[in-house]
Amino acid sequence: MYNVLIADDHAVVRSGLAYLINQQADFKVVDEEANGTDTYLRVEQGGINILIMDLSMPPGESGLVTTKRIHEHFPDIRILILSMHEEQAYINKAIHNGAMSYILKSSPDTELLTGLKTIAHKHFYIDQNILITKSDLRQINSDGVDTDIKGYNGLSEREKEVFPLVALGYSNKEIAAQLFISTKTVEAHKANIMRKLSLKSRAELVRYAIHHKLIDV
Incomplete structure (x- = not known):
């Protein structure tokens, strides 16, 4: 079966x-x-x-x-x-x-x-x-299909789970509840995401996500 x-x-x-x-x-x-x-x-x-x-x-x-x-x-x-x-x-x-x-x-x-x-x-x-x-x-x-999102590919699996939720405007508390982690852990993941992608604001993160077709809105 x-x-x-x-x-x-x-x-x-x-x-x-x-x-x-x-x-x-x-x-x-x-x-x-x-x-x-x-x-x-x-x-x-x-x-x-x-x-x-x-x-x-x-x-x-x-x-x-x-x-x-x-x-x-x-x-x-x-x-x-x-x-x-x-x-x-x-x-x-x-x-x-x-x-x-x-x-x-x-x-x-x-x-x-x-x-x-x-x-x-x-x-x-x-x-x-x-x-x-x-x-x-x-x-x-081709091995080169994903070269334009090299930074995203460098995120950890948990960071990739947090990423779309941040881009869509979920609060730390909502993200923590959905992924069964603490709000402090969410904050740490968000900081790592911003650092790894060289982004300075959520607005930049949203533009990055939409530009690279990482989220559906």
């Missing part, structure tokens, strides 16, 4: 996906989340084999960033991106960051189920409505 986590900011989408997937043999939806931060925290708890995730779940961390973080620390989890974004840049970036499948929300259910069953056997699957060219493959396999 494959345990599936669904991440999408629309409750009706999550419900529809859960109903469809639970009808399939060997697949069971065990949890749902509505944003990137909570998705990563749920993955940390364990018990997930497959993640079906949207890329845009505002307000919060970009799904592209969540994909990368999960793949780096939980490589055994198979990630299927289900997105309205048909732009090749999103598709290439998602695969580069660790997604095993990319399905368009405009495609029929059969595409999603094919992708789900394919990655269950640890094989890649791209929606048949998506064309991957040789140029796309070079971008996907």
Whole structure:
């Protein structure tokens, strides 16, 4: 039995996906989340084999960033991106960051189920409505895709969890409650983030986050 986590900011989408997937043999939806931060925290708890995730779940961390973080620390989890974004840049970036499948929300259910069953056997699957060219493959396999956010990549995992919450205007108390840490720890992480990224104010942090597509607003 494959345990599936669904991440999408629309409750009706999550419900529809859960109903469809639970009808399939060997697949069971065990949890749902509505944003990137909570998705990563749920993955940390364990018990997930497959993640079906949207890329845009505002307000919060970009799904592209969540994909990368999960793949780096939980490589055994198979990630299927289900997105309205048909732009090749999103598709290439998602695969580069660790997604095993990319399905368009405009495609029929059969595409999603094919992708789900394919990655269950640890094989890649791209929606048949998506064309991957040789140029796309070079971008996907490039080691230089993330050079423009070198500073962000230097943050610790906890700092990366705090980062989008700070950018979105959460208070220290709210961040502490969501991440189950103390407010003093939050303050320390915020100071480290500002120092590592050479930022002087929250306004600069917000501009940095939006410019590098690290959050959805």
